[in-house]
Amino acid sequence: MTGRNKYRNAVNNVMLTLSGICAAVTVSMLFVILAYLVYNGFSSLNLDFFTQLPKPTGQVGGGMANAILGSAQVVLIASCFGLPIGFFAGIYLAEFGGKKFCMLVRYMADLLNGVPSIVIGIFAWTVLVVPMHHFSALAGGMALSLMLIPITARSTEQFLLEVPRSMREGALALGATKWKTIATVIVPAARHHDRHDSGRRPHLRRDGAAAVYRPQQRILEHRIFLADRNAAGDDFHSRRCSLRRLAQAGLGGGTCPADDGARR
């Protein structure tokens, strides 16, 4: 009996240590990447990098100003189209929708969310680049907005559903119309609620699908704010500029829609 208990204790210790090692390994990856970028790229990071255009291959100096500006443009265009569309669609899903139609829209949004960015790039190419006869920031921005829409819609829906029922009923009982309730009570409350109560979401905790959905969306939010999808990839393909310089553009992007859509 003691032998068995010893064995069980040993298994316990080994496995728990292993799980700690797993965590250490995965977290250290981030530091390896950061250290690598800083070590290799920091020395050539100066004002010129942000304000100068790239020099021809072989010349010393120059910067990535065009790529940085292009990234900003693309993200701006994407936000202008993607965020409102996703936001209103999210309101529909949470507040107005019928059951079947909503399920269909949700499924499509999740599908669109899962579509690889390279496929979105092809779509933007056939719909925007070919008719306009040239690559453009507009095409790149639209491609990116297509990726923003489903994420925004589903997050908005989740946030709104977290607002307690009593608040809706309170507003409706005071005589507010439905859209007034949404605009002045539910949406502000959802904003507020999320900031202050991010640790405890009772109804989400119980629902498996939501437990899957929630962190995914958080991850994607990181990705959207940090991804600018132009800087690195564009140059890599069209100009084959030095790999070192691309690594320096550490802020620069997951490349695909930009690669097919926004090459200029």
Added chain:
Amino acid sequence: MATSSAAIGPAGKSASRRQPFGDEVAYAVTWFFATLILGLTLWVVFELWTHSSESISKFGFHFLTTKLWNPVTDEFGALPFIYGTVLTSVLALLISVPVGVGAAIYLSELAPTKLSNALTFLVELLAAVPSVIYGLMAIFTLVPLMRDYIGPAVQAVAGKLPFFAGHVYGVGYLTAALILAIMIFPYIISVSREALMSVPRDQREAALALGATKWESTWQVVVPYARLGILGSVFLALARAIGETMAVTLVIGNDPAIHASLFAPGYTIAAVIANEFTEATGKVYLSSLIELGLVLFALTMILNAAAQLLIVLTTGKGTARG
């Protein structure tokens, strides 16, 4: 504030005039945008379909089973790319799932809350690193490491097996799978951790009270309880791995052929589109590449449907609901 209380007030004239109309407009506007999502998704499929019509009509279903990829003679088959995509994704999952779930167990069961939150934030930042950075890092670090150390070491032990035979170039299926595994860590860890943390406390306490060790309570009670969430994370990670483009393009070797050896260079669907799309000459070539995009879309759709089905089946049986 004044306007909103006027609108909410029971007897305001302007309010009663506006009210019914406002609701209709709000409904119409939000309905329009919701339908837009539906329409856009269908539009993507439609565009892919119409633009790949030439390749579809020329090759038919043979497109999916042909190994040949020859732009000179205009003969195209998708098999090497499908093989590469599936192989690298599955390998990445094999590496990433045990390590990721292990890390998630540590973060949810062992680490103090503050440490756990901090580490999870760091892991999630891993998802924000642009994929081209992963690719570059892999070119400069992983590829030489694979070529000079890992490859020869593995071949010294198991070089007779077809999976490890052949010359080690550094680039290839295994390198791509390794970089993919690192890229999908955050999805697996973050989602699994959330699922593990949502297991009610009394489940753990009951197991411990019955005399289970910490590990036994975790592995036999908590993990099975959270299996829906963990499976969800695997599907999510698989979807990401299949669609990943830039990092894989840089390290897979870009060879449109099928090799049994994991050290051999290969190709994936996303990589071939990224490499050849803007250089495609000829209509059949281009439409073949677009059809590859369609295949990728179909793969995503199947995965998505499988994940949905899984959730419906599992929740239908009531396992993951408390």
